Amino acid sequence: MSTGGPSESIRRSARALIVDHSYRILLCNFRSRSDETYWITPGGRCEERETPRGTLERELREEVGLELRTTQPLVWRQTIIDPEHFPGFSGVDNFYFLVRVHGFEPRGALTDAELRDEHLHGFRW
Template identity: 45%
Template structure:
């Protein structure tokens, strides 16, 4: 039996004082066209790095991470989620912050190399009511986000689907 090669990553559930979540817009080219996915900022954990160090290093939102707790866990075994891997493992950490203009610490070229072409603060209602062609990651982001805002940090990370 062969082993599955998964990319371990962390993502920041960055919520401002109005409970808006900061998401990155990924425009991913594919054989049938570009797929757009809105996802929490973050990235892959490098050898010897802690998840919080990764979150700080990958701070695409342009902010340093303060105290953070892991609130969600996602494992996706499917091609196309991380080049050279069979899928991903994402641990999501809650970061509360005052609202700020998102830009990220990465250059335009670095962002483009990662297929990122924008940032946006989203209200929960706008995510829940969205019916366009762009996707969220996880697809049902509104459900765990609703619980997180209403109930606070869970005792153990909530498992997420695709």
């Protein structure tokens, strides 16, 4: 019988492949709770009743200070069903959008402390 608890849910998120005119990709330095370091694309978890596109707009504004003016194309949907992949969830469903930009210095609405709370420790092109 299904209990419907967090271990049986899928974590949905929107991620951005931000590419500038020199074909550089913007990445975030992510440190896990176990202090492992990864370079990931900007983005994050979809909130309740939030679409992946809505999540993309919110996360880019918060994390890197990018205001999207046009609809970004969905280029990849990654689904991983594995309870070991993201603790508390039975899997993840990532929506990746292509975002073309002129180069910019990432500085979003979140403070450095708030970014660290999100496990983000800087950005690099």
